[in-house]
Amino acid sequence: xxxxxxxxxxxxxxxxxxxxxxxxxxxxxxxxxxxxxxxxxxxxxxxxxxxxxxxxxxxxxxxxxxxxxxxxxxxxxxxxxxxxxxxxxxxxxxxxxxxxxxxxxxxxxxxxxxxxxxxxxxxxxxxxxxxxxxxxxxxxxxxxxxxxxxxxxxxxxxxxxxxxxxxxxxxxxxxxxxxxxxxxxxxxxxxxxxxxxxxxxxxx
Numbered sequence: 074x075x076x077x078x079x080x081x082x083x084x085x086x087x088x089x090x091x092x093x094x095x096x097x098x099x100x101x102x103x104x105x106x107x108x109x110x111x112x113x114x115x116x117x118x119x120x121x122x123x124x125x126x127x128x129x130x131x132x133x134x135x136x137x138x139x140x141x142x143x144x145x146x147x148x149x150x151x152x153x154x155x156x157x158x159x160x161x162x163x164x165x166x167x168x169x170x171x172x173x174x175x176x177x178x179x180x181x182x183x184x185x186x187x188x189x190x191x192x193x194x195x196x197x198x199x200x201x202x203x204x205x206x207x208x209x210x211x212x213x214x215x216x217x218x219x220x221x222x223x224x225x226x227x228x229x230x231x232x233x234x235x236x237x238x239x240x241x242x243x244x245x246x247x248x249x250x251x252x253x254x255x256x257x258x259x260x261x262x263x264x265x266x267x268x269x270x271x272x273x274x275x276x277x
Contacts, residue, residue: 080115080116081106081109081115081116081139082116082138082139084098084099084102084135084215084219086138087101087102087134087135087138087139090134090135090137090138091131091134091135094211094212094215095131095211095215096180096187096211096214096215096218097130097131097132098131098132098134098135098215099132099135099214099215099218099219100132100135100157100174100218100226101130101131101132101133101134101135101136101159102132102135102136102139102219103218103219103223103226103227104132104136104157104159104172104174104227105124105135105136105139105140105159105161106139107170107172107223107227107229108140108159108160108161108170108172108229109139109140109161111161111170111172111229111231112161112163112168112169112170114161114163116139116140116141117140117141117142117146117148118141119146120146120147120148120164120239120240121163121164121165122140122141122142122148122161122162122163122164123142123148123149123150123161123162123164123236123237124136124137124140124142124148124149124150124159124160124161124162125150125152125159125160125161125162125234126149126150126151126152126158126159126160127152127153127154127155127156127157127158127159128153128154128155128156128157128158129151129153130157132157132159133149133151136149136159137149140161142161146240147239147240148237148240150237156173157173157174158171158172158173158174159171159172159173160172160232160234162234162236162237164236164239167236168231169231169232169233169234170229170230170231170232171229171230171231171232172227172228172229173227173228174226174227175225175226175227175228178225178226178227180214183214183217183218183221184210184213184214184217186210187210187211187214190203190206190207190210191207191210191211193207194207243256243257243258244256244257245257246260246267248260248267248268248269248272249266249267249268250266250268250269250272250275251269251271251272253269255269255270261273
């Protein structure tokens with residue numbers, strides 16, 4: 074596994090943030106770590122880095138913890154493509170790296186028994202012994218994801234992507250229908266009224 078500088082949170086930190094350990098979280102952690110190492114960058118203290126993620130799975134929580142890119146700061150850009158692909162951009166020098174899971178990779182390739190025991194647990198049909206067995210499989214699988222040569226799991230390449238502009242702040246105005254405050258750049262003008270998106274879509 075890549076060396077982890079003291080400034081970078083551990084996988085345990087990602088687990089604490091996410092709420093539980095799982096293979097998806099481990100994938101996001103490893104991808105984020107690889108991207109930081111490729112860019113020779115520390116985590117983003119403010120908005121120095123931008124992450125573009127192409128799924129909304131568990132790994133995104135690990136990426137937020139590791140890179141410092143978050144939805145609230147506006148430097149986490151979500152694309153709903155359903156792909157385990159992560160692009161990290163350094164705003165200071167414009168360099169970017171794309172980390173994607175390989176088509177040949179699957180958790181079954183690392184632990185052929187994980188899928189079966191996981192299905193039983195998720196269905197609520199597992200015995201206490203099977204639940205304990207599942208946790209052991211899960212922990213072993215996460216360890217494998219975090220330690221096997223990264224090229225067994227990911228393709229990593231430098232890419233040229235436009236560097237997103239820093240987030241712009243907007244004032245809020247009241248919706249003429251519900252009265253709730255809405256950022257002015259999200260206001261929809263309809264029938265002479267300034268509406269929030271939900272009110273603009275509401276059928277009379």
